[in-house]
Amino acid sequence: MIRINAFFVVKAGVTTAQVKAVTDELVEKSRQDAGNKGYDLFESTTQPGVYMFCESWENSELLDKHAHSEHFTRLVPQLESLCEKGLSIEKFER
Structure with missing residues (x-):
């Protein structure tokens, strides 16, 4: 089992609605990928x-x-364009 925690900080002036416009689709489609056991976004x-x-x-x-x-x-490139420094990814294995 692999666990990924990916953190990001949005640029000043970017709204939750702008973030959700990209991330809702990413979450929905990623949950359908083979081998996915969970895919959630938290604010x-x-x-x-x-x-x-x-x-x-x-x-x-x-x-x-x-x-x-x-x-x-x-x-992901669309999301990164809204972020200050891209995504910071931590990978864990069990």
Whole structure:
């Protein structure tokens, strides 16, 4: 089992609605990818503009397939354009 926690901070002036316009589709389509065990987006209640994806994957091969999917390669650059410094990713294995 692979766990990914991906953090990002949006640029000043970016709204929750702008973030959700990209992330809702990413979450919905990623949940349908083979090997996905969970894919959620959280917004910090203590730090405005800070978000975190929590993802669980069956194995590294299926995670890699997800990372090369059409929706991932299309939507992540759109999301990164809203972020201050891109995504900070932590990967865990069980």
